[in-house]
Amino acid sequence: MKPNYTYFLILAVSFAGPFFLSFDKKVAFYKKWKFVFAAMILPAIFYIIWDSIFATKGVWYFNAEKVIANTYIYNLPLEEILFFFIVPYCCLFVYECILCYFPKLQSNKKADTILLLLGALLLMVGIFTLKLYYTAYTSFFTATFIFFIFLFRKYFSSFNSTAFLVSYVIILIPFLVVNGFLTAIPVITYNDNQNLATRIFTIPVEDIFYGLLLVLMNVVIYEKLQTKKME
Numbered sequence: 001m002k003p004n005y006t007y008f009l010i011l012a013v014s015f016a017g018p019f020f021l022s023f024d025k026k027v028a029f030y031k032k033w034k035f036v037f038a039a040m041i042l043p044a045i046f047y048i049i050w051d052s053i054f055a056t057k058g059v060w061y062f063n064a065e066k067v068i069a070n071t072y073i074y075n076l077p078l079e080e081i082l083f084f085f086i087v088p089y090c091c092l093f094v095y096e097c098i099l100c101y102f103p104k105l106q107s108n109k110k111a112d113t114i115l116l117l118l119g120a121l122l123l124m125v126g127i128f129t130l131k132l133y134y135t136a137y138t139s140f141f142t143a144t145f146i147f148f149i150f151l152f153r154k155y156f157s158s159f160n161s162t163a164f165l166v167s168y169v170i171i172l173i174p175f176l177v178v179n180g181f182l183t184a185i186p187v188i189t190y191n192d193n194q195n196l197a198t199r200i201f202t203i204p205v206e207d208i209f210y211g212l213l214l215v216l217m218n219v220v221i222y223e224k225l226q227t228k229k230m231e
Contacts, residue, residue: 006066007079007187014073015086018093027100029093032226034043036179044084050137051084059133059194062127066187079187087211088218090174094113095167095219111161112120114149119146122209134195142213149220156185158227159220168215175211179203 029036052074054060067077098105118143126139149156154189182188183202190204198205 004066005068006185007077007182008068008082010178010187011079011082011086014090014174018090019134022047022093026096029096030199032096034107035222035225036089038225039092039218040085040088042221043088043217044081046065046217047214048074048081048082050078052140054133054137057133057194058191060191061189063187063189066185073177087175087178088214091171091215092218092222093146094171095163095222096169098163098167102163102166105160105163106167107161107163108158111165114135114165115146115161116150119143119150122146129196132194132196134204134206134210136192138210138213142209144215145213145216149216158222158223161175164216164219167219168212171211171215172208176200176203178210179207 018029020031021027046160055062055075062080067079073081122139122143126136126143129135129139141206149159180201180203183190183204186202195204195206200208
């Protein structure tokens with residue numbers, strides 16, 4: 001089978017903007033690369049394991065005609081592995097831009113409450129959708145991590161919930177565009193027997209919270225690593 005660079009090109013185009021803008025003098029994101037790359041490791045491992053298990057169980061499938069041939073790792077195409085590094089990089093860049101250009105954005109009770117209510121809602125969704133793997137696991141994992149943050153809020157005091165929420169609303173636009181391409185081409189196909197079969201265009205609604213958890217994990221670890229250096 002000839003290699004196809006569809007997925008790789010989508011990732012490359014997504015990465016290009018944030019990468020080159022990382023050298024902007026005001027944001028100077030490149031100066032924080034050591035924290036960025038360190039923050040990515042644990043979330044990437046978690047997501048690769050999760051992704052691999054779900055691919056094995058048929059929760060989703062990858063189109064072999066749209067990925068580089070013979071580059072599968074743990075039954076995932078190479079591009080899918082790269083996804084869990086490229087997307088967090090882009091998202092952390094957006095988060096850092098928000099902090100840089102809107103320094104007055106600070107964590108407050110309203111933002112914390114929104115996240116906690118979201119966690120409670122997702123927990124209930126998970127309970128009522130136990131037979132739907134993608135819906136249930138995404139809901140439970142996201143709710144659990146949100147509650148974990150607030151259970152140890154003093155330890156994660158550097159986490160700016162307001163900046164995170166603002167960032168994620170902005171991130172959703174390119175995130176939905178990228179996922180729209182991936183699901184419309186399709187590079188990845190979802191088994192609707194394992195989700196709510198509710199879509200935003202061609203994108204399963206669960207992807208919003210799948211992405212939220214990925215970004216949230218990276219942001220929380222990224223902030224904690226920076227705080228530890230200053231201690």
